[in-house]
Amino acid sequence: MNTANVLSTEVEMVERGCKEVRDYSDVVTLEVEASAIQPAYQSSYDVIYDSAKRYPETIAIHYVEDVEDASKDLKISYQQLLTQVNKAANLFSNLAGEQAPTVSYILPNLPQTHYTIWGAEACGIVNAINPFLEVEKTAALLNSVQANILVTLGPGFGQEQWSKVVALTERVSSLSYVLLINPTGDESLPSLGDVEVLDFDQSLNVQVSEYIFKPRLITPQTIASYFHTGGTTGTPKIAKHTHLNEVANAWNCCLSVPASPGSVCLVGLPLFHVNAVIATGLSAFMKGQTVLLAGMNGYRTAGLLANFWRLIERYQVATFSCVPTILSALIEVPIGEANIESLDFAICGAAPLSPKLMESFEAKTGARVLEGYGLTEAGCVSTLNPVAGERKVGSIGLRLPNQPLKIVVLNDAFEIVRECAEGEIGSLLVKGDNVFPGYLDESKNAGVLLADGWLNTGDLARIDSDGYVWLTGREKDLIIRGGHNIDPGEIEDILMGHPAIASVAAVGQPDAYAGELPCAYVCFQKGQKASEKELIEYVRSRISERAAVPVFIGHLEIMPVTAVGKIFKPEVRRIAMMRVVDVALREAGVTAHVVADADITSDSNLIITSDAAALDVGAVLRDYNIGYTLNEPAVVAENGA
The missing domain is CATH 3.30.300 (GMP Synthetase; Chain A, domain 3)
Structure with missing residues (x-):
């Protein structure tokens, strides 16, 4: 770990949030100005360590257990966060013995989730898992990364989730330990056969609070984390992140998004997603912000949206990140007597943002909406509408500093034929220290990692004369329902199993609320037919998730090819x-x-x-x-x- 010589008075530039970006020229200027003062972080641990020295008493994490009862809140200072991360790293390192731990977690938004993430990265590799994945897909992910430690909720949080944990221990042979977050504090822990079960909090408490864990040789190129992509349908791919990827993208965000130490960033997106981990996690810690975990289930927390404006006032929230459906829901919530003047802006992404939605939210709240874009393979965030400049509705904004971006024409071998002219639609490529080194399954890298360090995002876009990027399509064909990724391939595979179907195409149809909804078009076998109702029920009974059930299935005489x-x-x-x-x-x-x-x-x-x-x-x-x-x-x- 490079904990020496990280501190610098020049890092105060980060504390001020840097110069507010107005236009593309500011992006270029920031790249030049910031290159001389970029902190010498070698790892994500360095960020936590540095912030604990700069802001020891500042609140790093403010956990809201009950949105209607502030007396149950838990506050963790930066010094306490460092202590807990040290303890977690010591715990994981001791359990793993001679091998570097690979720590998977299936957790909601808890302070312990942050301890797990940064403690695991300090001594090994952390693996984020979406709790909503079905058992078989979760087991496949854990087997792929060879997880030897799983941190998850105890049975006191609900039998459905616990049944999944039991099933995982029977399917993942590499698992040696399951660490449970136990809400009752009951000393009697359930048995999981040959897998040793420990209480996470109790195990943490007995660890030494200093940095004594057996470290791997950590360099910026060392793998820090595994994040799976592909949403909750389809077959997820496992993306590798290096420490450099995470630190670089967090720094990119610092240069683009203003904040000051102690300013409050509300986090409602899940901590298994890169946005909550990097954009409103590591980057917020880098700036000394307070991360407000608004309920363990984020935006799904009962009463959170109904009490949202009161929470903005109570905690003096400055920013939050969300998807368009959250903004739509918040527009319907009366502000009432709440004073929300502290709210500066909301960052919105993952699905298209309509002009009316942006205008309505800004008119209601007085806060700005910044539409952005990113992907797991590029760390998290790659573009954002400028904080202080023109925000072009429908555009994903300007590229972030230190992230070159271009629109190109690719041939069938994924070679760059030429760069597109201004306004011309082509493949969107990004580049920089934030770009991942590839998928765990290297066969998936073809057509993604291109020559000279360029990442093929799989999206189609154009750039206007002001440098703003406009998405025009997705080569990946993912259907994005309210920020939720749906793989059309799963819908198509199921429908192709119906005896009447000759061909099928599943796509996203526009929706005023969710951005897109899944639909499908089919061609029938000669002499065969089926009703829309029959086909929808056929999919519903076989698909892994309700969100992926098509809302419409139509018939075409000829499929476009x-x-x-x-x-x-x-x-x-x-x-x-x-x-x-x-x-x-x-x-x-x-x-x-x-x-x-x-x-x-x-x-x-x-x-x-x-x-x-x-x-x-x-x-x-x-x-x-x-x-x-x-x-x-x-x-x-x-x-x-």
Whole structure:
């Protein structure tokens, strides 16, 4: 560990949140100015250690156990956080013996989750697991990383989760220890066969609080963590993060997002996701912020959203990170007598943000909404609308400092043919110390890690004249339902098992609330057919998660395909778009004719012909992230259309 010579008065630049970014030129300026003062962190542990020396009494983690009863709150200072991280590292190191521990965790948003993450990274590798994954997929992940320690909830938190833990110990042979967070403090622990069961908090308490754990040789290139990608459906891939990846992305965020020591960042996103771990975790700690864990279940915590504005006032929250569906829900919650002047901005990502939603939230709260973009493979955050400059609704903003970004044309071998012109749509590539070294299964790296350090995000985008990035499609074809990733492949695989189906394409259809909802289009075998109701029930009875059940399944006589016979999903998406827009307009009483733009690369996905005023059409569609061109019938006639 490089705990020496980390401290520097120049790090005060981080404490001030640096210069507020206004435009692309500020991004370039920050890269130059910050290069001379970047802290010499070699690991995530260095960040925790450094902040404990700079802000020992500042509250690092403020845990809200009950959103309606502040007397149950728990506050952990930076010095206490360092002590707990040291104890966790000592514990994991002692349990693992001669081998470096690989610590998996299946936990909600608790202070112990942070102790686990940073303690495991200090002496080994931490592995975040989504608690909502089914048992078989969770077991496959634990087996892939060869987890020898699992930190999770005890049976007192609920039998459903505990049954999963029992099943995992029967399926993961590498597991030697299960450490339980026990709400009752009961000394009698359940038996799990050959796997030793320990009380996490009690085991932590008996550890030495100083840095004595048997460390691996930690360098910036050492693997710190494993995060799985692919949401809760489909087959997750395991992405490796180095200490350099995590520290670099946290520093990128420091340069882009202003904050001061002790300012409060509310965390409602889950701690198995890189956003809560890096963007509102390690980066917040780097700046000396207070991380407010608002309930163990984050935004799912009972009463959290209903009491949200009172919590903003009570804890003087300055920022929070979320997905668009959270903003939609908060708009419906009355502010009442709550004073929310402390709230500066909300960072929103993971799904498209509609202009109306952004405008409504800002008008209601007076706080700014910053739309951004990121992916696990690039650490966490890669772009963000500027804090102090123009925020272009629908754009994912400017690239972060120290993250080169470009739009290119790739050939079938994933070689860069050329860089795209301004406004031209192409493959979005990013580069920098934040970019991961690859998946644990190296066969998955093909087409992702490109020559000269570039990462192929799998997304399609364009860059405008001001340097703002606009997503235009996803090569990965993931359906993003309210920030929740759904793999269309699982839907397609199930439908292809139906005897009447010849071909199928599952895509996301626009939705005013969730951004996208899963739908599918099918072609039938000759002489076969099935009703929409039958097909939806067929999927529902076989799919691993309700969120992935299509809300609509339609029939196509001919499936759109490319020249080489592959299903052409951009066209299928536009078919879904036309249907959704046509229904929305008809239900609003707007008579219109909706067709797809002949130019598949156009930002105007649809052409709408209507006698209705532009304001009427716009009022119906402003909640949807859809580009369209509105024509009047007379104009169409003059053009001979």
